[in-house]
Amino acid sequence: MSQHNSFKVGSSAGRKKRNVLKRFERVELLRKREQWNEGDRVTGLRKTKPAE
Numbered sequence: 001m002s003q004h005n006s007f008k009v010g011s012s013a014g015r016k017k018r019n020v021l022k023r024f025e026r027v028e029l030l031r032k033r034e035q036w037n038e039g040d041r042v043t044g045l046r047k048t049k050p051a052e
Contacts, residue, residue, distance in 0.1 A: 021050055
């Protein structure tokens with residue numbers, strides 16, 4: 001049986017860009033944009049698009 005294309009090892013140029021960030025990545029991004037302050041809740045974060 002052959003291997004599915006998504007499992008094959010190849011160059012990173014052929015990879016898809018992630019469109020979902022993990023919570024710590026979202027907090028980091030909001031910090032950079034100065035939209036999140038220390039002490040704010042980490043649940044219910046606003047929507048963010050990954051930095052390009």
